[in-house]
Amino acid sequence: MRVPVTDLLSSAVREFAAEPPFRDYVDPDRLLVVGVRGRRGPHGKRAACHFTRFRETGERISADGRWEFPRLTFGGHDIRYVISFVLPRFLFLEPREQAEDIVHELLHVDPSFGGWSSPLRHGARYDSRVRALARAALDRGLAVPPLAAPGDTVLYRRLRPFPHPLRRRDRAAQWTYDDDDLETAALHLDPKDREPPPPRYLYRCPSCETLYPRQRPLRMASCGDCASGYDARFKLKLVRGSRGSDESKGERREQGRGR
Ligand SMILES: [Zn+2]
Ligand SMILES: [Zn+2]
Known part of the structure; x- marks a missing residue:
């Protein structure tokens, strides 16, 4: 049985999370890694960090009381952050870019590990911090393992629907997620999906x-x-x-x- 690429990515995230500064506050058992399908071509989102609590309240419920994050329990742990990798795009990146993306998403984790976003904003300083931390980790021998090659068919784990905040009124929505909700999907890595679509x-x-x-x-x-x-x-x-x-x-x- 092939190992899902999201399991390999989860191990890689765990290793980067054991590096400074993340090792001081990231609990990898409460950080879930999943895959999401994206559009073909190299442009667009490659990964994302998702939160499970609102920064304003420190709770799953928003300050205005209208929104609530679903409760995520995986491996018996109360999950605080979810990192999603956009497939197949992420799999076609160079190992250095993959390392930088992992660091980029880990920097969105708040040092309180409370489930909300860190106060750092995207920009040149964010990017140079990402590059410096990724380089330091790579220099210490960390690496993202080869995940897949064009032409392979890979397995990945996903959550559908994705656990975004829900309207509290919507009692029919999915309010809890656990291991049974992680579905395994297959994806064929067509080499041409690596190229940008023809110009419109x-x-x-x-x-x-x-x-x-x-x-x-x-x-x-x-x-x-x-x-x-x-x-x-x-x-x-x-x-x-x-x-x-x-x-x-x-x-x-x-x-x-x-x-
Ligand atoms: Zn970001
Ligand atoms: Zn001209």
């Missing part, structure tokens, strides 16, 4: 004719070779793609949320 929009400079493939529509954009700032004379012309509004909202939301 193609623009051309009216002057030098340079082509600009884009996933999203451009509005006020001029040719970077012909103009330094925006210049209407070199405004890029749409040569392929629609001006319609069928842009995937899901993708925009995914990118806006960061990882």
Whole structure:
């Protein structure tokens, strides 16, 4: 029987959590690792850290009393944090990137280990801290083991529905999760899922004719070779793609949320 990649990732997270500064406050028994399916291609979210308590209240119930996190009990432990890895995207990353993503998510764990987010904000300082901690761990010999190769079919564990906060009024929602809710799924790693999807929009400079493939529509954009700032004379012309509004909202939301 093949070992699910989420089990390998769980072991890797455990090892990184045993490094400074995480070893001072992360309890790996109360941190759950799962997989979630993502869109193909290299762009977008690769992993996420999910919380189980609201920072404002320190409880599962929100300050306004309208939202509540479900109760998560796995392996007999009251789970405080869930780290999800976006598959297959995460599996195609370089080992160094995988290590940095694990460190990135662990930095979202509050030093109280209370179940809410750490006060650190995304940004250049966050990223440089991630790189420094990952490098230090790798220098000490830690490594993310090879997880899978393109062409493999892997198993992973997932939670469906995902345990996001629920409206307290919604008594029919799933309010408790335990080991029985971890389902095992299979995923074929198609090598072409590693590549970005073909561009949906193609623009051309009216002057030098340079082509600009884009996933999203451009509005006020001029040719970077012909103009330094925006210049209407070199405004890029749409040569392929629609001006319609069928842009995937899901993708925009995914990118806006960061990882
Ligand atoms: Zn041009
Ligand atoms: Zn983040």
